[in-house]
Amino acid sequence: MTKDQKDNLFLLVKSLTKSEKRQFKLYVGRLDVNQDSKFLNLFNFLDKASSYDEASILKTKIVKKQQLANVKAHLYKQILISLKLNPSHQNVRSQIREQLDFASILYHKGLYRQSLKILDKAKDLAILNEEKNLAFEIVELEKIIEAQFITRSISTRADELTIQAKDISSLNVLTSKLSNLSLQLYSIILRTGYVKSEEESKEVTAYFKARLPNYKINDLGFREKLWLYNANLWYSFLLQDFKNCYKYALKWVELFDEYPKMIQLNPVFFLKGNNYLLESLLFIRNKPKFVNTLSKFKQIVEDRTFPKDENVKTLAFLYFNFHDINKHFIDGSFEEGLELIPKIEKNLIKYQNGIDAHHKMIFYYKFASLHFGAGNNKECITYLNKIISNKSLSMREDLLCFSRVLNLVAHYEAGLDYNLDTLLRSTYKFLIKMNDLHEVQKEMIKFIKGLQDIYPHELKNAFIKLHATLKTYEDHPFERRAFLYLDIISWLESKIENKPVGEIIKTKYLKSMSS
Known part of the structure; x- marks a missing residue:
């Protein structure tokens, strides 16, 4: 039975770059016993296949039917381990986790001083890079070790760790409340779009105020401010308060100017912040600022130092093209905007595994609107039919x-x-x-x-x-x-x-x- 690119293992294999495939083969080839293994042969077959076909796999006799599920699971795990070891997937966050793993191993071997030394350095790195969840995990392990092995190197060690745990925990709780609020507001706008009545407006406002935690702005770091601006942005979008949308989207983007190192660690949030800033500028119809912001945004993302994994590439494709179209809605240059459609449609095929149906339909609505503005009504209807005829579509009700x-x-x-x-x-x-x-x-x-x-x-x-x-x-x-x-x-x-x-x-x- 053909599953045509729906199989998770097949999708993972097809997502690998040439260098990642090469590293995987080197990784499994380090042991001679793997050279003719079932999972490596299966990998080579899937790498060459154009679609996932279970019957074709079984015909090759690489693996028996009853063994296939286990071999696939093992291959999936081995690919993930290989990717984890790839330098392109290493960042500060993974380095901190690695140090935490090393410290745990040393602790279980009874090498307490060595474990504490690694944990202390990892904690400093976590706090410096706003990885407070990992910092809290490190402090908790430090407390366990200190409870078993009194170092006596610092007489106030217990108090120091207790205060540290309390401070980090309170910020983590604040971040969790803000991120929960942001996610819920985002869910509302995805489901229903902007508020439609005074009653809905009051409900959203009451919901927002009841869940917005107390805070002092001067006590907040990068992560807490990021979620604070995020929550306020979605609240403003729901109420169609586009001036406040602009205000909080700008604060979001300027946060990365204040913490430039965070771009490397949080490229997705950098992309999203700029996307919402451009959406706000579209609604307040400021084309000069819109064009300038879009140009600056592209320049940063296209720089060779900007992190580029498949997720980042897909989001950059979405946001660049959404806003390349949007700028033509501001001043009515629809004919000029039509030139973008063939190229975007071609790339939609390229990014089909990373783009969900909702975002694809947004493209179709934008294409239809461009054609309508240019007077091409039959072409407009063609794109609208792609949306209307899709009965299983899950997208914003207002769209x-x-x-x-x-x-x-x-x-x-x-x-x-x-x-x-x-x-x-x-x-x-x-x-x-x-x-x-x-x-x-x-x-x-x-x-x-x-x-x-x-x-x-x-x-x-x-x-x-x-x-x-x-x-x-x-x-x-x-x-x-x-x-x-x-x-x-x-x-x-x-x-x-x-x-x-x-x-x-x-x-x-x-x-x-x-x-």
Whole structure:
């Protein structure tokens, strides 16, 4: 039975670089007994295979069916051990863990002084690099050793370790509370998107305030501040408070300026901080600062000193391309943005194992929006269908909803009105089911439904009337979220003034920049 790249071992083998494969063979080859082993032969077979096919493995007689599961498990473990030994996967965090392992071995051999000496150095390294969980683990082992073997080298040793354990533990508890809060807020925005009502806003605010721990900013180190800014950022995003989003995303990024060594140890957080900073700049429509931030971000990440594992490469691909597209939404340069699509689609295949369905669908929504802005409505519908037809899709509810609303508008624009009634009914039902039928969506559906009864010479007045209605919601704290996904007001203005929507958005942008 073919599992086509769903097998964990196969995916691991295919993720290895040439140097990692070479090191693995050197690692297992250090023992002559491994030269013709089943697990090494299986590795060589999987390395050459284009997909995982169990039947093909058994045909080679490398391994019997009843042995396959055990051989695969052993091979998986050996690859991980080899990767752990690879210098490219070594960092301060792994060095501290290694020293902790060495100290534990020495302790169990009764070599207490040697163990304590290693632990003391490892603890200093952990604290210096903000690895407070490891620092706490080290202090706890020091306490165990001191309880069994009194060094008497420092008369206040017990008090010193107790105070140290208490201080590190309190910071770890604070970090845990902040990271839990951040994760829960992130889960809410992934599930439902921005708050949709006063009731939801109050619920999120109460949730945030009840779980935000007390702290003194001057007592916090890198790690505690990172999670503090993270939690505040997600809270601000949920409330569509984009100025505060910018404030906390900027604090997040500037934290790495204050602790530059942390980039090497936490490259993913560096990438994410810059991503959210760019998202904030998109929403407050500051293109000069957006372009400057994106350029600086790329320059740092593309530098040869920046850590680059597969995870980092995938995230960099996502964020660079999301924001390369986003800059065209700020000033309406949709035609220019279309040039990005073929290259991104090609690379989506390259990164398919690292990109989840949610992020892939975000790309499709952005592609659809670019085509809609450029007037290519049929191409817009093609990408929206990839989202709408995916019944097993797990992504933000608001993106699912606005994909359907944009689909309605694109069908109208493309003149594909033969099944508009069916589309209207299915969109209406979907929005009701998702509890996302708010005033802007209601007005849009009512307008498109009524278009079928309007004479051509009455169209302009109908657009003007809808425009006047929707303008009242443009600054509404909960209704304005609709315009973040679909600039329907600029579309209406393009119909009223008989100009391309990109030209309308560009004029607005230039006017806002001049003022």
